[in-house]
Amino acid sequence: MRWLAEVHVALRPGIADPEGETIASGLRSLGYRTVSDVRAGKLLRIAFEIDEPAAAEAAVEEMCRRLLANPVMETATWELRADEQQDADPALP
Amino acid sequence: MTIAAAPQVAVVVFPGTWSERDFADVADALGWQARLAWHTETELGRVDAVVLPGGFAHGDHLRTGAIARFSPIMRAVEAFAAGGGPVLGSCNGFQVLTEAGLLPGALLRNNHLEFRCDWQWLRCERAIGPWLSSLAAGDAIRLPISHGEGRYFADDATLDDLESSGRVVLRYADASGAVTQAANPNGSLRGIAGIVNERGNVLGLMPHPERASDAELGGDDGLRLFRSLERWLQEQPAAAERL
DSSP states (O other): OEEEEEEEEEEOTTSOOHHHHHHHHHHHHTTOTTOOOOOOEEEEEEEEEOSOHHHHHHHHHHHIIIIIOOTTTEEEEEEEEEOHHHHSOTTOO | OOOOOOOEEEEEEOTTBOSHHHHHHHHHHHTOEEEEEETTOSOOOSOSEEEEOOBOGGGGOSSTTTTGGGSHHHHHHHHHHHTTOOEEEETHHHHHHHHTTSSSSEEEOOTTOOOEEEEEEEEESOOOSTTTTTSOTTOEEEEEEEESOOEEEOOHHHHHHHHHTTOEEEEEEOTTSOOOSTTOSSOOGGGEEEEEOTTSOEEEESSOGGGGSBGGGTBOTTHHHHHHHHHHHHHOTTGGGOO
């Protein structure tokens, strides 16, 4: 079974995010004067195969813990769904 | 009486490392034996010290040092460090050491978002371990920095622990050795430029001592770190036997 995980990695709240601050400043200079805060981060879209839904969730958690985010300064959140489109067997009529 | 052998140093090279030849040149000039150790190697061999140089290991993709920490050679570096062997991580090497958990904290994007390449004064806060034994607390040294992601970060409890255990060894300073906000080139918390592990044998610092080891190239304060290692090794004749 194919899965698609969208992992969002962001700096922990409270850690200065100069990239986000610069983007916020850019938005304000374009006239969006009510923009008070922007936090920048990363989006990682991960396609993988695994049979058990519970194992898929556990796999994403493990990927985040081992590599995708550094808990010293980052958080990871994700959305996981079955990748139905790519699950279809192209050989079938 | 025995004649001390020339120090044997392994300089670790990841894809994207850029300072390994500068380290090797300094080692040559000092009469050391330096070996470049490719990241896929699993053994360091019989060495007295290990250097993780600056650069952009694996393109710094995902995070600085995030991929490099899983390189096979890092298992050997971790074992060497655990045995008390001297390990120096400069710039990207410091970032790799934090990702590998050999040093606490992390290095984040400079607070001004610029890559900063400049001479920088540093204050030695504590002259401990193999790499700083020739310095004294309060000494000001001048080394180049060259990084876009050198903002040292750790949570308050970790910072307090580093301070109380005397493991903050280098801070960004002005020429008089005064640690000021204006002298901080990247927004590092508490002006931290270099820290050591609990045993003091692993040093991580953002500046580049290898680029300040020849007076003709603008300064040689970096030599003090390498001279420290020589002195430390002479005081510990068993060091080379450890492996």
